[in-house]
Amino acid sequence: MHELSIALGIVDIAEKETKKANATKVDAIELIIGTLSGVEPEALEFVWQVAVQDTVLAKAERHIEYIEAKAKCLECETTFSVQNVYDACPKCNSYFKDVFQGKELKIKALEVS
Amino acid sequence: MCGTCGCGTGDGPTIVKIENHDHDHSHGHDHSHTHTHDHDHSHTHKTVIELEQDILQNNNLLAARNRGFFDAKNIFAINLVSSPGSGKTSFLERTLADLKDQYPFYVIEGDQQTQNDANRIHALQVPVVQVNTGKGCHLESDMIYNAVKQLAPKDHSFLMIENVGNLVCPAMFDLGENKRVVVISITEGEDKPIKYPDMFLSSDICIINKMDLQPYLKIDMQKLKDYALQVNPHLQFFEVSATTGEGMTPWYDWLSQQIKK
Numbered sequence: 001m002h003e004l005s006i007a008l009g010i011v012d013i014a015e016k017e018t019k020k021a022n023a024t025k026v027d028a029i030e031l032i033i034g035t036l037s038g039v040e041p042e043a044l045e046f047v048w049q050v051a052v053q054d055t056v057l058a059k060a061e062r063h064i065e066y067i068e069a070k071a072k073c074l075e076c077e078t079t080f081s082v083q084n085v086y087d088a089c090p091k092c093n094s095y096f097k098d099v100f101q102g103k104e105l106k107i108k109a110l111e112v113s
Numbered sequence: 114m115c116g117t118c119g120c121g122t123g124d125g126p127t128i129v130k131i132e133n134h135d136h137d138h139s140h141g142h143d144h145s146h147t148h149t150h151d152h153d154h155s156h157t158h159k160t161v162i163e164l165e166q167d168i169l170q171n172n173n174l175l176a177a178r179n180r181g182f183f184d185a186k187n188i189f190a191i192n193l194v195s196s197p198g199s200g201k202t203s204f205l206e207r208t209l210a211d212l213k214d215q216y217p218f219y220v221i222e223g224d225q226q227t228q229n230d231a232n233r234i235h236a237l238q239v240p241v242v243q244v245n246t247g248k249g250c251h252l253e254s255d256m257i258y259n260a261v262k263q264l265a266p267k268d269h270s271f272l273m274i275e276n277v278g279n280l281v282c283p284a285m286f287d288l289g290e291n292k293r294v295v296v297i298s299i300t301e302g303e304d305k306p307i308k309y310p311d312m313f314l315s316s317d318i319c320i321i322n323k324m325d326l327q328p329y330l331k332i333d334m335q336k337l338k339d340y341a342l343q344v345n346p347h348l349q350f351f352e353v354s355a356t357t358g359e360g361m362t363p364w365y366d367w368l369s370q371q372i373k374k
Contacts, residue, residue, distance in 0.1 A: 002251055002282035009168045021160050038285045038311050085310040086343040095346045105169060110162045 003043040006105070007051035013107055018056045023112035026060040030109045034102035036069040036085060056112075069102025172286055176254035179261065179289025183272065189371045190272040192290035194312055196305075197278030199298040200322040202230050203355040205273055209237050211358075212365060216372065217270035221260045223252040223277045230275065240264055251283040252276050269372060284311040291371070297341075298323040299332045306341040313344040318351065320364070325354035 014026050033039055041064065052058050069082040073089035074096040080089060082102065088095050167173065183190045195201050202222075209218055220241040222230040231243035242260040244252060257274060266272055274290060276283045295316035297305055300323055306313040313319065319341055321334075334352075341348050351367070353360035 002285055005249070005251070005253070005282075005286075006168055009171065012171070013164070013166060013168070017162050017164065021162055023160060027159065084307075085314050086307050086340075088343070095343050105167065107164045107166050107168060109164060111159055112162060113159045 003039055004047045004051060006039055007044060007047050010107060011051055011055050011057055014057050014060075014110060015055060017110055018112050021112050024056070025058075026056050026110050026112050028061040028063065028111040029057065029107065030063045030065065032065050032067060032104045032106040032108050034067040034069060034104040036082065036099060036102040037105040038103075039105060041066075065108065067102055067104050069099060071097040071099045073097050169285065169287075172254050175258055176287040176289040179254055179257055180291075182261070183289065183291065186266070186268045186270075187372070188266055188268070188270050188272050189292075189368075190274065190288075190290040192274045192276055192283075192288050192293045193296060194276045194280070194283050194293060194316065195278060195296035195298075196280040196301065196309075199278070199296045199301065200355050201275055201278065201296050202233060204296055204320060204322055204353065205275055206233060206237065207355045207358060207361060208273075208364070208368070209234065209239050211361065212368065213237065213239055215369075217267050219264045219266040219270060219272045221252075221257060221264070221272070221274045223256070223275060225249070225277060240266075246277055250277055250279050250281075251286050252288060253286050254288050257288045271368070271372065280305075280309040280312050284315050292317045294318040294320060296320045296322055297337075299326060299330060299334075299337070303333055303337040304340055306337070306344050310344045313341050313348065316345065316348065318367075319348045321350060321352045322355055324352050324359055325357045 010029070010031070014029065018024070018026055033041065048062070052060070070079060071082045072079050073092060073094055075094040076089060076092040078089055078091040082097075082099060085099070086095070089097060179190075182188075193201050193205065205220070209220070212218070218239050220234045220239055222234065222241060222243045223246060224230055224243070225246050225248070227245070228243045231241045234241040242263050244256045244260055246252065246256070252274065261272070264272075274288060293316040295312055295318070297319065299321060321337070338350060341350075351360060351364045353364060355361075
């Protein structure tokens with residue numbers, strides 16, 4: 001359950017940024033999660049309440065923007081959507097690919113007051 | 114929605130960047146953008162902080178720091194990962210027993226509980242630090258940073274980091290290692306690499322352990338490798354038995370090539 005580490009990492013960053021902005025709480029947080037980031041949305045949901053309890057994020061609304069994974073085939077340069085990391089190129093069936101999108105795991109913005 | 118004046122529409126709450134910007138948009142009302150006004154009603158002051166910050170940034174920064182330290186001292190660091198029971202510790206024990214007279218080795222053992230693994234390494238008279246992660250399911254770069262301080266490794270040495278037995282979580286956490294080595298035993302089934310692809314994707318080397326059990330199992334070795342290569346076409350394999358020592362020599366040759374003399 002590395003999602004707990006991820007959630008605690010988010011809390012840590014939010015605490016620092018809130019303090020820096022002379023605010024006391026986060027009203028909303030916007031996350032960006034790529035579909036191949038390695039974070040399961042259900043697992044993150046499961047640990048969220050525990051992780052944010054008694055922190056600046058306790059009452060924050062959470063918005064998540066999911067980024068679809070995309071890769072470029074290193075053999076034929078076809079760009080395609082990736083559901084699983086082991087997907088082959090739909091055109092030439094090569095497994096050599098560069099996943100250029102979908103591994104994001106970021107805090108995009110915080111709304112603090 | 115415009116983040117400066119709040120005009121425009123959006124579905125639900127929108128979080129936008131607050132910054133000075135120029136753009137053209139029509140207003141359905143006249144007003145000057147430069148006026149100041151007093152107001153004495155109370156209101157909550159809200160600020161939007163545009164971060165775009167990687168959540169793993171702290172781990173990645175410290176991992177980069179570890180990596181720089183290893184480079185400067187010509188320490189070759191290996192992050193050994195696998196599911197529990199694949200034989201990581203036995204594989205490590207065999208490697209240390211056979212090579213410790215040729216190269217200096219240092220070991221960091223990661224487990225949720227107990228010092229059992231560290232005791233096994235200590236019995237080989239190799240410097241070792243045990244990291245117990247408690248509830249944690251993986252090692253992080255700060256644990257390595259602190260463990261390395263305690264180990265104070267010599268230049269031109271190997272640092273073997275045995276991660277917590279877990280084929281999921283350690284994949285996301287860079288420790289600053291030079292190479293990530295995933296151990297799979299043939300008792301685990303051919304399709305392990307596509308069941309837990311992230312770990313095979315992030316690894317450089319795949320050790321296939323317990324080869325001595327092959328006569329007793331219905332395992333298609335080619336299928337196992339094909340699945341692993343589907344996930345990561347760059348993987349390099351070593352087929353070994355840590356128990357009998359079979360197949361260890363090519364692994365030792367590879368290790369010897371990694372350390373700059």
